[in-house]
Amino acid sequence: MIQLNPLTQKKLRRFRSIKRGYWSFLILLGLYLLSLGAELLINKRALIVSYNGELFFPTYGSQLSGRQFGLNYDYEVDYRSLKKKFQADNSENWVLMPLVPYDPYEMDYAEEDSTGFSPPSFSKGHFCGTDKTERDVLARLLYGFRIAMTFAIGYLVLTYVIAILAGSFMGYLGGKYDLVGLRLVEIWANVPFLYMVIILVSVMPGWWGVGWQISSLLIIMVLFSWTGMTYYVRASVYKEKSRDYVSAARVIGANPFRIVFRHLLPNVISTLVTFAPFTIAAAISSITALDFLGYGLPPPTPSWGELLKQGVSNLRIAPWIVISAVSALVLTLTLVTFVGEAVREAFDPKKFSTYE
């Protein structure tokens, strides 16, 4: 068990006491955990199939072909029609489908008149309607949320790692290192982010898998946006390194790495933590914006930006798309902001200042 610094414990208690932020945090966490298990909630694959006395759990793992259930095709079995078939046959076999029986890639062209943009329907299980190619909007929202959040967390971790390394390097060593390092950072920060992303995304080889493409998009975004945080780290390290405990550590012969990571960092981190929720919000907004412009996640990956774009260009005929996407975006960003405000308040050094 990690032993938390009493001061940190105090800060966390304070955070918990700020109800709005704390609850937002819990909701956000809950939603994210929910989205991690999205396959169990929204999926075209059944949760459980009982066929000839044998139980199948197809949610995770390899796909099951139609032949395994006595159908005459090799591709993945269509569980919804399998369910209907079992019901019609009145057999012992049964299928348990998730709450929303669609996945975010699947086009529900089952109905004769389904040619895109079906309005929300509880009977069909399309709670938020469908998009242009009859894909379930709710499914795309939730899976899109998972990708956006994971992306944002990855973005947060990576930018912080780079910013902390670069910032503490400049701040701790100071002098020429600082002078040159800071100039390089300034130059780097002036590279236009959006254009670079557009250029780099267009030269990305297509034979990379979707996972690789998303990761490389993440890396590209991190590469061009870690600079902002560096300044704060550098300034905090500068401030902290003149304190006595650093001199004390140096006197007893601690090496610079130990001083930076064991002694300085815990004191610097509180500044950074207050920025974290806003960084998350920024990451979600930028990935959505990039998707909206068409330079983000490779199609047909579920994404909020893509939904927004569809929604905006079909505002009159399919308002449910834009309503769902905008509500989801606003809700998420609001929650993140509430968390951010609470964290900022909880970590505000003024509250614990001893110089009163």
Add this chain to the structure above:
Amino acid sequence: MRKYLIGFFVLVNVYWFQGCDNPQLKPPRTDGSGQENSSQDGSRKIDREFARELAREFGREFAREFALQMKGYSDPSNLKFVKDINDTKTMEGLMDGGGKVHPLLSHCSEDVLEFYEKHPDCFSISSIDNLPQNLNWQDGSEEHEFASPKAKKGGTWEVFMRDFPRTLRTIGPDANGAFRSYLLDYNVVGLTHPHPNSDGYYPGLAKSWAVGEDGRTVYFELDPNARYSDGVKVKVSDFFFFFYFMRSKHIQAPWYNDFYGKDKFQKVTLYDEKTLSITFYKAKPDVVERVSIRAKPEHFYEELDGEFLSKYQWNPEPTTGAYVALPENVDKGKSVMLVRQKDWWADKKRFFRYRYNPDNIKVSVIRDYNKAFEVFLKGGIDMFGLAKTEFWYDKLPDNHKLVQNAYLSKVTFFNQTPPPSYALRINSQKPPFDNLNIRIGFHYAMNFDLVLEKIFRGDFVRMNTVADGYGGRSHPTLKAREFSIEKAMECFAKAGFRERGGDGILINSNGQRLSVELLTGYRHFEDVLVVLKEQAKKAGLELKLKILEPTAAWKAANEKNHQVIFSAFNSFVELFPRFWEPYHSDNAYQEFGDSKFKEDGSLKPNLTTKVSTNNFTQTAVREIDHLINKYRNEEDLGKITEMAHQLSQMIHDHAVWVPAWKKPWLRIGHWNWIKFPEDWGPKETRDYEEFQVFWIDLEDKKKILEAMDENRAISDSPSVLVYDKYKTE
């Protein structure tokens, strides 16, 4: 002494032109101080005109000198600028015996003359006596007019463009924008025009024409009335000048340099002031169309130099067409107004008289397509293309108020033209597509049936061959491969992909997945590709979609870096399709001809890929090559037809091109004050603006606007019209 004098004149000439066409004085500025600028421009314009007048005067002096030299006239004051050349009948070549310039070219600048002289095999002047006697002259009188005699003149036709034109030139960098069509394609009159309802031609600048015995020389007799918008008569020498212009490096248009190059347009001969002939490199059945060029106003350009681009950036050339763009009608960044000439030369001519009806065409910039549509619904634009399914069905449904009240009409017009070639082009050079079975399997795995049914709601039809829409030249029975999971899997199994992996994608014995990249530059067809991707999974094939900016996708395909690209080429209305560009091995590899094949016809290893050609499929098959070579040299239409069918079949068997769809119609919405002829438009209409046969009924416009104010319907039935006279399937 005389030599010096001539030299002086030339010098003065050049001096004046450089002075008056100083590029700094030319382009209208885009900054805010419009008022001041325009007055300045005005005075400069006068200067320029004065200068030009003077220069022309010197030119006349010059010509007079020459003529005097040649004929020894006693009274030089009687001499006209372009002298009637009855006396020069027997002259051959560009020069007469005494080394003087032929009167037909007496007005040409030295640079231009030098160009002609350098290519004596290309440009020649002959005597009218040398004109073949047994020519079968045509004048299009047997063809029917395709415009309506009911047409009324007047009104302003409001249209939109997505972007403001970057120049009013029709050639050179940046000239290739959408606006050029209004200046050039829809407007300018050529020597003859292919009749859009038949295989014949109708007269333009030429009032009659005849194909020579060799089948590749076409003789034209110019219409004596043909004039440019500045009132200057169209001269035969303008067709000499056309080639000087098109082959000039100053226009910075390599494509045109090449297209109008010497290897295709081998010879132009002038016979007298109204007769000329143009010789094409080959006797093609459609040679008249191929050589029916437009006139270039030599009096306007005189000659070209390095400042061509800047000189003519905002200074459009005089046109033979009905509408003129004048610099004063350009509202920079906002709109361009084209004005109909009051006394257009072709106003009363058959085939032109009921066309080009509106007095003005106002082309305004609306950058966003959806916004343009909203403007259209408000009446700010008169017509709007509704080809996109969502516009036709969802955004302007039949029960829309404007349609119900018959203020607006929704029109479906079935046309017959070669469709843009929407297709998946498979790069047969890249594994796994070097295997024929994989390619055929890929064909069967593409569910275009579902795309057509669901995304295009059954309005589009499947394209079947590589050359659909060419009448008899299209293969009559060949069908595109249908979607069939069984057949696809059978083919993939033959190529070694037998097992399905955990994700349902086929793998071969080496553990390789059957996964390919599908590249496109068409973001608006993402939905189509998503459907194809999801359906292909059923056959065990994974498609990785890569949607890029159009230029980036184009570049990748030009470098042959794609596995499969979804793209389309625009097709022209032509008599027979082209095969050499997209399917000849010379456009796939740099090694020439048969040198790239082994004895048995297979490709040698380590060939060098040829980039920047239209052979996106990297097709290199010896038999196809040989047939294409024969096809290109063939002059008989019957044999051409037969070979076109064979080639379509061979390419189908080679399975590198998955045909997508074609739309057999045009769909537009228009306000009901726009009127159309009975059949709506000619058969070969590709674009509602193309033949300009519509007119604006100003009285109806008033009535409709009044009715709208009172919220009263014009008619009881909704205005949804179908013109299926030219429907084929």
